[in-house]
Amino acid sequence: MSVVWVFPGQGSHRRGMGAGLLDRYPDLRDRADEVLGYSIEELCGDTRRLRDTRYVQPALYTVDALSYLARREDGGRPDYLAGHSLGEYAALFAAECYDFETGLRLVRRRGELMGEASGGTMSAVLGMPRERLEDLLAGTGVDIANDNSPEQVVIAGPKDAIETASQAIKEAGGKCVALNVRTAFHSRYMKDAAESFAEALESVTYAAPRIPVISNVTALPHTAAAMAETLRRQIDSPVRWLDGMRYLIEHGVDELEEIGPGDVLTKLWDVTRRHPSGSPPAAPETTPSRTTAPADRETTPSRTTAPAVALDGRGTDAAANLGSREFREDYGLRHAYMTGSMFKGIASTDLVIRMGKAGLMGFFGAGGLTLAEIESAIETIRRGLGTGEGFGMNLLYGFDEDGLESDTVGLYLKHDVRHVEAAAYPHVTAPLVRYRFTGAHRDASGRPVAVRHVLAKVSRPEVAAAFMRPPPEPVLRRLVAQGALTPEEAEAASSLPVSEDVCVEADSAGHTDARSPYALMPAMLALRDRENAGHRYAKPIRIGASGGLGSPEAIAAAFVLGADFVVTGSVNQCTPEAGTSDDVKDMLAGLDVQDTAYAPAGDMFELGARVQVARKGTLFPARANKLYQLYRQHTALEDLDPKTATTIQDKYFRRSFTEVWDETATYLAARKPADLAKAESNPRHKMALIFRWYFVHSIRLALKGTPTRRVDYQVHCGPAMGSFNHYAKTIGLADWQTRHADTIADHLMTDAATLLTTRLTHLTH
Helix, strand or coil: CEEEEEECCCCCCCCCCCCCHHHHCHHHHHHHHHHHCCCHHHHHCCCCHHHCHHHHHHHHHHHHHHHHHHHHHCCCCCCEEEECCCHHHHHHHHCCCCCHHHHHHHHHHHHHHHHHCCECEEEEEECCCHHHHHHHHCCCCCEEEEEEECCEEEEEECHHHHHHHHHHHHHCCCEEEECCCCECCCCHHHHHHHHHHHHHHHCCCCCCCCCCEECCCCCCECCHHHHHHHHHHHHHCCECHHHHHHHHHHCCEEEEEECCCCCHHHHHHHHHHHCCCCCCCCCCCCCHHHHCCCCCCCCCCCCCCCCCCCECCCCCECHHHCCCHHHHHHHCCCCCEEECCCCCCCCCHHHHHHHHHCCCEEEECCCCCCHHHHHHHHHHHHHHCCCCCCCEEEEECCCCCCCHHHHHHHHHHHCCCCEEEEECCCCCCHHHHHHHHCCCEECCCCCEECCCEEEEEECCHHHHHHHHCCCCHHHHHHHHHHCCCCHHHHHHHCCCCCCCEEEEECCCCEECCCCCHHHHHHHHHHHHHHHHHHHCCCCCCEEEEECCCCCHHHHHHHHHHCCCEEEECHHHHHCCCCCCCHHHHHHHCCCCCCCEEEEECHHHHHHCCEEEEECCCCCHHHHHHHHHHHHHHCCCHHHCCHHHHHHHHHHHHCCCHHHHHHHHHHHHHHHCHHHHHHHHHCHHHHHHHHHHHHHHHHHHHHHHCCHHHHHHCCCECCCHHHHHHHHHHHCCCCCHHHCCHHHHHHHHHHHHHHHHHHHHHHHCC
16 A cells, blocks of 8 residues: 655645644754744744735745654655645655755745735636636636646636636536635746746755655656756646646555645545546535645646656656667766757757756757857857756758858867757768767777767668768768868778667658658668677667657657657647747647648759648648649749739739749849859749749748738648647647647656556556
């Protein structure tokens, strides 16, 4: 039999609490007086001050903490700990993550910041499933603040928005009970307080919990590395109490003991036990005044995910054990999980920094940007991350090896960038080899070592083989002759693969061969094994998976297929950190798995290469395919029939061919004069360049966010987005503003680990 000890939050306090406890622990009582600057004993008897969150929080934390000490001395030990909102600080004290005084200082500052917040209100919703409630609240400005039980959810937001939402909820068959608060706690409206609290949280060194503590934000066990960020998020994120209790039930907990004043959490536990996961809520059996756990009266959508991870029934870190341990160690990651690059800075500096701070790693989307923009991004990321936090940059194949690709490699070497994601390569190029092996050498034992890492995204075995092998000898000789590599670097390179981490890209966003992972992965794994054996690498090549990863099931399947790591893409475009417009994010959050299509790739228009894009709400795929069809059928713009030419200019471009060409010619004259000269003498090439203008323009419209031109948005997206949208509704992330990139990572990995444990157990019994 397993037991969880839980600590109540604000709303459970009462005058006279702590009687007997404060005298039982005089040293801690006196320490509390010193930290607070007033008598904690007098505070617990002061009805007036106990109406003020600035005083309630330190008072209740002290009583909860001393109640725990008394319970331990009286006998017993929990298997898990949890606390509702403010109560979480007492739970972390009980788990020895920090001492009593440190917890009190944090709580005092938390109470001050939350006490300064004002505006908004909260309401308890009874008898309505969370998923249905999320649909009703979409676009209202009202957030779910506390998900307390199958029968009770608390919402928060501006007063007028709450009133409007309450009416809609009542019309849909739910019940609303207004709470006597003047602030929208645990909601997006607490963002400023959360950000201000970060400094205090980051000043503390946290120890790993001696007993697992369930986080309010993730509904999963805390980790020391993520504790500061998770506690910051707790202020402006919903309290996922129901999910946390269900996690405990699934992991064998069958008894709950409430430590501290009141029995609110005990009642919520009883209600949750009556409703198996997924069963509809019944009419509430108790009034909100007896079962609502306002938890400091804080509420809101989650703002970020921290390094919380799921534990399996044996207490091992299941999510952290998925994939290759060596991969995690080499990159310094909590999970064998990365976020891939999305061009034009959609995989933004904010996204990369957030991943790094969460103990994960992302690649910046350098494709389509100028060298100056890429350099600025590197500098921004370096300022935002600490010395021990990794990041990567995208490196795209260049048709002209002496052009942008080579210049970008030079920039990466100048700034000592150690990780790149190589994408769209049909073969290994000299600039890529130069990047990979600059600094390569043999160590004291004679083993070849490369200090830079290339993660190669591939979908064809012949391309994968080129990355798995040492660089071609002629390329090495040429680089040495040019002074781009030293003879020593080239010698070490001859015994190393171009890429030690080859990521198999299945059906994905953007440029894609639309391959099935079930066919690709076995072929690539067999190829990897042959190359490892043939070259006798001291460090074996690892195989990753990307494309179509939008659910725990997909992540689990990738690891079952043999992936050492996973790289996500589309799902990260619909996050607060992504560098695209809010209008695009709104559109993406409404997609289903069937809402994508294939269109010509603007950068390889004449070659017929394809990209996968969002289809719902935009005409871009149809219009782009029409332009490619016309290019294939005609040799010049003058060959188009008048009606078609008018349609393209009036509806697609909304400007004349002449205006488009003038803009294009100006660009080419400054950057690609040879291309301009070719177009002037080749009408078909000129037509292609004019048509390609539309592809650039459609991307600009989407990045900027031009709702009146949404029909022309080009948004690279795979079906993983629709898959994630379904999943997001089940974990409280229906609103894209709550979908932080690291939050997505932790949910996908922890739920994949749980899924694998459950299904493998089922299959073997």
